[in-house]
Amino acid sequence: MGLLKDWDYVEQAVRIPALAEVIREALIRALFVRDDRVLPASIIGDLNRLPPVTVKVKEDGEVRKLIRVLNGEESTVSLGLNAEDYHFFRTQLGVGRTREFGLTMRPRVLLTYDWIVPEQRGVQLDFTAYAGVEFAEDGHRAIAQVGALWKRLYDDALAAGHLVPFVPTVPLDFAIGDAVCGDAPFGSFRGGFASYVNALRTISPYGHRARIGFEEVANNGTAYDLLHASIPLASEFFVPVAVALRLEAKPGARKTLTYAFDDPAKVSIALDKVSRVGPGIQWVHLTDAVAAKTLRPGPAEAFAVQVSLGTTATGIAAKEKVVDAALAGFKAKTADAPNPFDAPAEAYRKTAEAVARALFVGEVRIPAKSFGDFAGKVRAFGDQSAAKAGIYGSLGSTGIVSAFPSFSAPKDRIKVYDLSKGVRAIVARIPGAAFTGRLTHLWEEEPNFLRRMALWREMKLQIDAAHVVQPLVAP
Amino acid sequence: MASLDYAYRRLVNTLGPERVARSEFERMVYSHDFASLPKIALLQWRLYPDFVALPQTTEEVSGVVKLSDESLLQITPRGGGTGWCGGSVPNRGGVLIDMRKMNHILGIDPDGRTVAVEAGVSWKEVEDFVEAKGFALPHVPLNAIGSTVGGAINSGSTGFGGLRGGSLRDAVANLDVVLPDGSLLKTASGADAGGALADLTPLFFGAEGTLGIVTKAVLRLIPKPELTRPLTYSFPELPAAGRFLKAIVDAGLTPYHAAAVDRDHFVFERALRSDTPEPVDLALVAVQGSKDEVADQEKALDALASKEGGAKLPPAVGDGLWRERHNNYGARRLSRGLMISYNLVPLRRLPEAVETAARIRDKLKLNGSVQAHLVDSTTAALNPYVLMDDTRPSGGTALGFVKRMGDAAFKMDGHPMGLGLFLVFNLRKMHGNATSAYSAVKGVLDPRKKINGGKTFEVWTKYPWPGLRAIPPPGMAIGLEVAAILRRAKPTRDRFVRAYEHSKEG
The missing domain is CATH 3.40.462.40 (FAD-linked oxidase, cap domain/gating helix)
Structure with a gap:
């Protein structure tokens, strides 16, 4: 995601004497929106620079070779390019001059916004053509190359008798790799994306194939759990090329229930109660009227809660009763709604395109009991900002709603920044809530957080001592 | 290195005489974990700690860790001692920190569905406490009676509830850790950020106390099943x-x-x-x-x-x-x-x-x-x-x-699970080319290898002489392989379990 790179850039920028006078938040804003009234032209130049070369990866050996070339271990001749590409590659990268190269993974779809500091001189990797999926013969495990579409994985898994337990809270047409190098919000009722990752197949900053974790089994008791700690930042330590995922058996019976609520207080209480219902729930998604209109045709209630059940054929009726009781207070219920993720790929893609038109600022994690309060405040904030607000959310068994406010606004960086700041102000007034958007990582000044980020930065410098994988950049 | 008497006085000044032990018997108790070791292991390691410290607060743990900068004694943290691979026994003596005096349940948050506990409390005690309040733990290690919260986290244990409630890692929201420099780190943000905001919590799972000493944990709860x-x-x-x-x-x-x-x-x-x-x-x-x-x-x-x-x-x-x-x-x-x-x-x-x-x-x-x-x-x-x-x-x-x-x-x-003293040779087999990344993590958090050193990437021995100070991890594998060969060459089974033999014959 380039998060460490952005954070380090800001940390270094605030120490530049000429910029030290600018308060941190104003400096972050100036960097984010590329404000040439605040920043020197050289910095603006750096921020507007794009990676000069994009490589479309077809096999992981290409990435290995590329890393060895960038590390100076192999000549560009070994890339096997034709004369024209060879010349382009060398001139664009400035091979032969005294400069360092880096490489960065390009997510297929970004929910929120691009990072502040782009890759300065190196190569951008495009994994859209590296999209294979392989299922274990007699087990519930898949290995998905990072370019594989989530929707394809989901459909293929169902056909093979498995269930992909995690679904996107905001239904965009994400690739699996977007969860490790982008911001794809995968999750389920029982856990986040990381809970379902057994291993990452990566290419190390030295060009070796390095597996983090174990493809067939959990990684308990094998020294530090570097896998799960690093998943949000994995693409800054290694180049992940495939993900070994833990799937589940396709349940004997599945059912999607939709409950409509018109009262924010009632929906909050209902969400808290349903989060206490045990296994059998695959996911619980919630939308306000704005989001619901984008996802589903027809009239939309103030709030809709969709619950996906999956259990034995004989047990599903009992589970539905339990969910009905927990969601008491609903205005209407639809028990025969199709599972939105079972839709044909083309229909899913069309919905995703409609959803992607909105501007997203990132994830807000909020106790279920406070969801109604949050939704009201976001709506009012959107109205004030002339950007109609909507909310996509999913509920976890911990009682936390992972909410993604969306705004009908042009996706320019100034708007993104101001709306993010507004959401942060709302979240700060709600106990137990956290805004985890990328900008929060730059704004946050809590000492423990700064210490943790500093440790991550040191670990990056140790693991990527070759400065190849999204190398840190000084302003 | 300061003299042992000086180190003892400094420890006593920090914790009080009743919470620092140095008698032969007490040191012997801490010279092994759940696995029983042959005495021949003493030829290779100084399994007896020089001192056993029993801190009661995070500040005291931090104090003991900082003292090792003066005494240069190794620190070995220990929970319930229910491990099986020597992760919580010393290899060069030093100070063993027994966390079991930090055994308080600090409080339950029914709305947030979490319970805050000290690292030395046993899982069984936590389980009983939360059940009395109408909750349950989503994950409980197998040896819940003897296993402490910090110990199970450090061993990356499996146990009851995994299939239904997720791994132990998923059941822990936040940790307080005393790092090898003696400073305190909270591994996650106060609010549930779902792994964002530079969450370091997973890094301490399975770390066997080599990255720092877990002193407190915030554990997630689920409603008690009917x-x-x-x-x-x-x-x-x-x-x-x-x-x-x-x-x-x-x-x-x-x-x-x-x-x-x-x-x-x-x-x-x-x-x-x-x-x-x-x-x-x-x-x-x-x-x-x-x-x-x-x-x-x-x-x-x-x-x-x-x-x-x-x-x-x-x-x-x-x-x-x-x-x-x-x-x-x-x-x-x-x-x-x-x-x-x-x-x-x-x-x-x-x-x-x-x-x-x-x-x-x-x-x-x-x-x-x-x-x-x-x-x-x-x-x-x-x-x-x-x-x-x-x-x-x-x-x-x-x-x-x-x-x-x-x-x-x-x-x-x-x-296999666990590394400790005996299984450290498995690390490279486990992680292959990624091993250097794991080594880098230890290098960042504990550059001087103060805490549980010589157990992850190399095997330290008790000897100070160059060439014998450490043995390459594969050396351990060879030793155990020889043990297996000798065992196989042995003509008969051990005859000590009479009940077992009788039953087989009957």
Whole structure:
């Protein structure tokens, strides 16, 4: 995601004497929106620079070779390019001059916004053509190359008798790799994306194939759990090329229930109660009227809660009763709604395109009991900002709603920044809530957080001592 | 290096005389963990700590860690000592920090569904506390009575509830850790950020105290289930019980716990307790939920078991085994201790794995039991144990079993669990080219290797001389392999478990 790179850039920028006078938040804003009234032209130049070369990866050996070339271990001749590409590659990268190269993974779809500091001189990797999926013969495990579409994985898994337990809270047409190098919000009722990752197949900053974790089994008791700690930042330590995922058996019976609520207080209480219902729930998604209109045709209630059940054929009726009781207070219920993720790929893609038109600022994690309060405040904030607000959310068994406010606004960086700041102000007034958007990582000044980020930065410098994988950049 | 007397005085000034021990007997108690070690190990390591410190607060832990900058003594943190690979025993003496005086439950947050505890409290105490408040822990380690919260986190343990409630890692929201420089770090943000905001919590799972000392933990809670029903099924052979466990996952069922236990375990238990069930290969499954849900799951399980030739045992059997679920290693009283080999294997290969474990045990002419339980939808834990007879010179060769089991786990695309002193040679086999990344993490957090040094990437010995200060990890593997070969060459089984032998003959 380039998060460490952005954070380090800001940390270094605030120490530049000429910029030290600018308060941190104003400096972050100036960097984010590329404000040439605040920043020197050289910095603006750096921020507007794009990676000069994009490589479309077809096999992981290409990435290995590329890393060895960038590390100076192999000549560009070994890339096997034709004369024209060879010349382009060398001139664009400035091979032969005294400069360092880096490489960065390009997510297929970004929910929120691009990072502040782009890759300065190196190569951008495009994994859209590296999209294979392989299922274990007699087990519930898949290995998905990072370019594989989530929707394809989901459909293929169902056909093979498995269930992909995690679904996107905001239904965009994400690739699996977007969860490790982008911001794809995968999750389920029982856990986040990381809970379902057994291993990452990566290419190390030295060009070796390095597996983090174990493809067939959990990684308990094998020294530090570097896998799960690093998943949000994995693409800054290694180049992940495939993900070994833990799937589940396709349940004997599945059912999607939709409950409509018109009262924010009632929906909050209902969400808290349903989060206490045990296994059998695959996911619980919630939308306000704005989001619901984008996802589903027809009239939309103030709030809709969709619950996906999956259990034995004989047990599903009992589970539905339990969910009905927990969601008491609903205005209407639809028990025969199709599972939105079972839709044909083309229909899913069309919905995703409609959803992607909105501007997203990132994830807000909020106790279920406070969801109604949050939704009201976001709506009012959107109205004030002339950007109609909507909310996509999913509920976890911990009682936390992972909410993604969306705004009908042009996706320019100034708007993104101001709306993010507004959401942060709302979240700060709600106990137990956290805004985890990328900008929060730059704004946050809590000492423990700064210490943790500093440790991550040191670990990056140790693991990527070759400065190849999204190398840190000084302003 | 400061003198030991000076170091002792400084420790006493920090903790008080009653919480610093240096007598021979007390040091001896801390010179081993749950695994029984042959005395020959003392030739290689100084397993006896110089001092045992018993801090009661995070500040005291920090104080003791900072003192090691003056004394240059190694720090070895220790929880309940229920580990099995020497992760919590010293290799060069030094200060052993026993965390069990930090055993308070700090408070429960019913709205946030979390409980804050000190690292030295046992899981059983936490479980009892939260159950009295109407909650349950989503994940409980196997040895909940002796295992401390910090100890289980550091060993990356598996246990009860994994299939239903997720891993122990998912059940921990935040940790307080004293880093090797003596500073305190909160590993996650105060609000639940779902792994964002530079969350470092997972890094301490399985770290065996090599990155820092966990002093407090915030654990997640789930509502207490309405009903828990243990069910037991006997099978003609253990692989059939393994197939039954796999079938449970394939059917999409999510019991709270599902384990396969061979008949030998009950033979040992019978020698100790008369109320032990009849020895038989069996599966123990605990289902939870409302009455309807439990009944539905029970019906489904009955059908799955009968497909594998399983016969349902009377409810009293299941109830008894469930009551005693945390007392799994009574057999150590029959001998001079036992060795447990913890391994994770792919669930799809579980039937093969239990057969392999029994074969290795028999080849090495050991007395022991094969056990396994479900961890998640891809993984099963295979944790056989064997009895040791350290009264004979050949007793220590039983350690070879752990090596052979680990090798077998690797062959089945799984891995052994734990590194510690004895299994550190597995690290490179586990992580291959990624090993250097793990080494980098230790280098960042503990550059001077103050805390539990010489156990992860190299094996320190007690000797100060160059060339002998450390041995390459594969050296340990060779030693254990030789033990296994000697064991195999031994003509007979150990004869010390009379009850076992009688029962076999009978």
